[in-house]
Amino acid sequence: MTAAGVGLGQLLLALxxxxxxxxxxxxxLDLPVASAALIDxxxxxxxxxxxxxxxxxxxxxxxDDGDVLGWLAQQARAPAAIFLKEPSDAVVMRAVAAGTAVVxxxxxxxxERLYRLVDHVFEHHGDREDPxxxxxxxxxxxxxxxxxxxxxxxxIEDVQSHVLAYSASNDGADELRRLSILGRAGPPEHLAWIGxxxxxxxxxxxxxxxxxxxxxxxxxxxxxxxxxxxxxADRRRGPAFAGTIWLQEGARPLAEDADDVLRGAAVLAARxxxxxxxxxxxxxxxVQEVLGLRDADRTAVANAARELGIETDGHVAVVGFDGADAxxxxxxxxxxxxxxxxxxxxxxxxxxxxYVLLPDTGxxxxxxxxxxxxxxxxxxxxxxxxxxxxxxxxTGLAGVAAARxxxxxxxxxxxxxxxxxxxxxxxxxxxxxxxxxxxxxxxxADDRLVDPRVRELREGDPVxxxxxxxxxxxxxxxxxxxxxLHVHPNTVRxxxxxxxxxxxxSLADPDVRLVLSLSLRAL
Numbered sequence: 001m002t003a004a005g006v007g008l009g010q011l012l013l014a015l016x017x018x019x020x021x022x023x024x025x026x027x028x029l030d031l032p033v034a035s036a037a038l039i040d041x042x043x044x045x046x047x048x049x050x051x052x053x054x055x056x057x058x059x060x061x062x063x064d065d066g067d068v069l070g071w072l073a074q075q076a077r078a079p080a081a082i083f084l085k086e087p088s089d090a091v092v093m094r095a096v097a098a099g100t101a102v103v104x105x106x107x108x109x110x111x112e113r114l115y116r117l118v119d120h121v122f123e124h125h126g127d128r129e130d131p132x133x134x135x136x137x138x139x140x141x142x143x144x145x146x147x148x149x150x151x152x153x154x155x156i157e158d159v160q161s162h163v164l165a166y167s168a169s170n171d172g173a174d175e176l177r178r179l180s181i182l183g184r185a186g187p188p189e190h191l192a193w194i195g196x197x198x199x200x201x202x203x204x205x206x207x208x209x210x211x212x213x214x215x216x217x218x219x220x221x222x223x224x225x226x227x228x229x230x231x232x233a234d235r236r237r238g239p240a241f242a243g244t245i246w247l248q249e250g251a252r253p254l255a256e257d258a259d260d261v262l263r264g265a266a267v268l269a270a271r272x273x274x275x276x277x278x279x280x281x282x283x284x285x286x287v288q289e290v291l292g293l294r295d296a297d298r299t300a301v302a303n304a305a306r307e308l309g310i311e312t313d314g315h316v317a318v319v320g321f322d323g324a325d326a327x328x329x330x331x332x333x334x335x336x337x338x339x340x341x342x343x344x345x346x347x348x349x350x351x352x353x354x355y356v357l358l359p360d361t362g363x364x365x366x367x368x369x370x371x372x373x374x375x376x377x378x379x380x381x382x383x384x385x386x387x388x389x390x391x392x393x394x395t396g397l398a399g400v401a402a403a404r405x406x407x408x409x410x411x412x413x414x415x416x417x418x419x420x421x422x423x424x425x426x427x428x429x430x431x432x433x434x435x436x437x438x439x440x441x442x443x444x445a446d447d448r449l450v451d452p453r454v455r456e457l458r459e460g461d462p463v464x465x466x467x468x469x470x471x472x473x474x475x476x477x478x479x480x481x482x483x484x485l486h487v488h489p490n491t492v493r494x495x496x497x498x499x500x501x502x503x504x505x506s507l508a509d510p511d512v513r514l515v516l517s518l519s520l521r522a523l
Contacts, residue, residue, distance in 0.1 A: 006032065006033060006034070006121060006122060007029060007030050007031065007032060007033070008025065008028075008029050008030070008031045008032075008033050008080060008081060008101060009029030009030065010121075011033060011057075011118065011121055011122075012029070012103065013168075014117070014121045014140050015114070015117060015118070015121070016166065016168055016181070018106065018173065018177075018178055018181045018182065019105070019106055019109055019114060019117070019181060019182060020083065020103050020104065020105055020106065020109075020114075021103070021104045021106075022101070022102075022103055022104075023087060023092055023101075023102040023103065023104050024092055024095070024096045024101060024102050025081075025101040026096045026099050026100070026101065027080075027099050027101065031080050031081075031101070032056075032080075033056040033057050033080045033081065034056055034122065035055045035056050035057070035122070035309070036055055036056070036057040036058070036059065036115070036118050036119075036122070036339075037055035037057075037058055037059070037339045037340075037343030037344075038058075038059045038061060038111070038115065038336060038339045038340040038343075039058055039059065039060055039061065039063065039071075039340065039343065040060075040061040040062055040063065040340050041061070041062045041063045041064070041067060044063050044067045044068075044070070044071050055079070055343045055344070056079065056080040056081070057079065057080055057081045057082075057083065057118070058079050058081075058082050058083070058343070059082075059083045059084075059105075059111060059114065059115065060082055060083065060084040061111055061340075063084070065088045065090060065091055068082075068084065068087075068091050069090060069091060069094050072091075072094050072095060072098060072100070073094070075098070078098040078099045078100045079100050080100065080101060081100060081101035081102070081103055082095060082100055082101070082102060082103070083103045083105050083114070084102075084103075084104070084105060085104070085105045085106075085107050085109075086104065086107060087102050087104055106182055108179070108182050109182040110182065111336075112332075112336055113162075113163070113181075113182065115335075115336060115339075116162075116332060117163075117165075119335075120139070120140070120164065120165065121140065122283070123282070123283055123284070138165075138272070139156055139164050139165035139269070139272055139273075140165040140166075142156070142165070142265060142268055142269060142272065143155065143156050143165045143166050143167045143245075144167045144168065145265075146167065146245065146247070146261060146262070146265045147167030147168070149255060149258075149261045150247055150254055150255045150258040150261050150262075151250065151252040151253065151254055151255055152167075152224075152247040152248060152249060152250060152254055152258065153166075153167060153172060153173055153177060153247070153248040153249075153250050154166060154167040154245065154246065154247055154248075155167075155177065155180060155181065155245075155246045155248075156228075156243060156244070156245050156246075156269060157180075157243050157244045157245075157246065158242070158243045158273075159241060159242060159243055161180075161244070163180055163181055164243065164273075166181055172221070172248075172249075172250030172251040173248065173250070174219055174220055174221045174248065175219050176219075176220060176248075177246075177248050193215065193218065194212070197212070199212060199225065202227075203225055203226070203227035203241075203244050204227060204241045205227075205241075206227065207226065207227060207229055207239075207263065207266060208226070209224055209225070209226050209259045209262050209263065210224065210225045210226070211223075211224050212224070212225065214249075221248055221249050221250075222248075222249040222254075223246060223247060223248050223249065224246075224247040224254070224258060224259070224262060225244055225245065225246045225247065225262075226244070226245050226262045226263060226265070226266045227241055227243075227244055227266065228241070228242045228243040228244060228245060228266050228269045228270050228273065229241055229242060229266070229270060230242050230270035230271075230273065230274045242269075242270055242273050242274075243269065243273065245262060245265055245266060245269060247262065283308075284348060285304075286304040286307050286308055287304075287308065287346045287347070287348040287357065288348050288350075289301055289304040290304050290305055290308065290310065290346070290357065290397070290400055290401075291318070291348055291355055291357065291400060291401060291404045292400065292401025292402070292404050292405065293348060293350055293355075293404070298398075301397070301401075302397070305397050308346055309344060309359075310344070310346070310357070310359045310397060311359060311396075311397070315359075315392070315396060316357060316358065316359050316392070316393065316396055316397060316400055316403075317357075317358045317364070317367050317390060317391070317392045318355060318356075318357055318358075318390070318391045318392075318393070318400060318403040318404050318407055319355070319356040319358065319367070319371060319388055319389070319390050319391075319407070320353055320354070320355050320356075320388065320389045320390075320391075320404070320407035320408065320410075320411055321334060321353065321354045321355075321356070321386050321387070321388050322352055322353050322386065322387050322388075322411045322414070322415075323352065323384050323385060323386040323387065330349070330352075330354050330384070331347055331348075331349035331354045333378065333382070334347060334354050334356060334374070335347040337370075337374045337377070338356045338358070341358075341370045342358050342359075344358075344359050345357065345358055345359075346359075353408075353411065355404060355407070357400065364392065367390065368390065368424065371388045371390065371424050372424055374386075375388060375423065375424065386423075387411065387414055387421075387423050387424075388423070388424050388425075389407045389410040389411055389414075389424075389425055389426060389427070390407075390424070390425075390426050391403035391404070391406045391407050391426060391427065406427045407427075409427060409434055409438070410425060410426070410427050410430050410434055413430070413433060413434045413437040413438065416437055416441065417433065417437055420433045420437075421433055421434075436521075439518065440518060440521045440522050441522075443518055443519070443521075443522040444522035444523070449522070450519045450522050450523065451515050451516060451519040453502075453503045453504075453505075454468075454516055454519040454520055454523065455519075455523060457499070457502060457503065458520075458523060460502075461502075463495075464495055464498060464499055464502070465520070466485070467481070467485060467492060467495040467496070467499065468496075468499050468516065468520065469517075469520050470484045470485050470492075471492065471496055471499075471507070472507075472513055472516060472517045472520070473517075476507070476513075478492045478493055478496075503516075
């Protein structure tokens with residue numbers, strides 16, 4: 001995850017004390033940070049993520065004190081900050097001595113939620129400076145503006161009730177709000193009551209403000225909420241539900257016009273969410289330029305790579321994953337895994353496909369192992385069935401766009417012939433299948449390239465057409481064709497003679513066999 005840069009203090013302010021607490025910042029809070037990476041205990045022990053050059057901020061997942069101290073000692077350049085749960089005094093002292101800030105993460109916080117929030121801050125912190133938009137085009141900024149106007153604690157959630165942004169917390173936050181920000185599910189009795197009250201249903205179908213009374217026995221303070229809806233191309237379907245804005249009453253009573261503020265905020269939030277969905281961040285555009293998913297000349301690609309911290313003459317690997325499942329944010333899920341494997345990994349999505357760019361791999365076996373492990377983990381944990389294709393351009397960065405196109409060729413063929421291509425493969429491994437599939441697809445798209453005699457044979461006598469396919473695929477061996485068709489060899493001989501009579505040609509001619517075979521496959 002990489003961006004143009006934001007002050008460490010700004011980042012911590014956005015994350016709020018509910019999620020993180022600053023322990024020490026030896027170089028101050030104005031230190032610019034623009035990228036983050038995840039490292040787990042296995043990465044540290046196996047030495048897979050020792051270099052800090054490609055990231056400013058590191059999330060240390062489940063790494064014990066001894067490994068953290070060893071990891072810090074091996075860094076040629078001190079990270080700007082490390083985030084970890086319950087840092088020990090020894091870790092704090094070593095980090096401060098190296099000039100690294102230490103941020104304590106709330107023990108109940110989910111790392112994927114923290115990563116998503118940091119990603120949002122990095123990618124969109126400059127939105128409010130964009131003259132094309134008004135002053136409330138950042139979801140965090142909008143949440144804080146609502147809070148300031150209504151005296152409430154505000155959170156903005158997507159359609160799956162994932163928190164996208166929130167206002168600064170205070171002592172008035174109840175347990176449901178704290179757990180929501182931390183990425184934990186709210187207490188089951190809370191959610192069950194909200195569901196039974198029909199609140200979720202009301203938010204999805206109407207733009208009216210919904211009021212929720214306090215439930216002292218559940219520890220719930222009074223709330224108000226409004227659904228976020230935006231227009232869709234087909235106006236007959238009505239506005240589409242895009243999320244919810246929640247107001248929790250804090251220490252002060254809500255402003256008298258809180259309902260009006262909420263309704264206006266829902267309109268602004270819909271615009272922001274629609275814009276963010278339609279216009280990728282600067283970081284996303286840079287990755288797309290390097291991968292050739294966005295038009296860019298050679299100079300622009302080199303500049304984009306430089307911004308991303310990718311060496312122009314180093315080894316790279318491009319991995320394409322394909323797996324359409326609207327219920328899972330595949331790009332985010334794969335970004336977590338890729339960043340844990342390589343802190344300088346870059347991720348871009350295009351429709352159902354997600355591409356991972358791994359700079360300076362030098363270890364193809366390790367890359368393949370990571371791909372297989374990721375596919376297995378996502379199948380086990382999320383029920384996803386993914387296919388992956390890897391390409392390693394010999395020309396480094398200059399060949400990345402071509403490598404991505406190579407990956408797409410294999411994935412396209414795999415969609416048309418899923419059983420013929422492996423789950424983890426490359427163009428070199430699948431070349432025969434891919435090339436044949438592309439030839440047959442091209443022929444099938446142009447009626448002039450399909451022998452009309454084959455079409456007539458299929459329509460007039462499908463049994464003879466199947467016999468012709470079996471005979472050609474068996475290289476003219478009658479016995480093999482008969483076994484395939486489960487008939488007597490004499491039956492195949494008789495059918496072949498009939499086919500030659502109907503087609504008016506001899507199957508002994510290799511050119512005839514080639515044209516007929518391709519036509520059969522195209523049909």
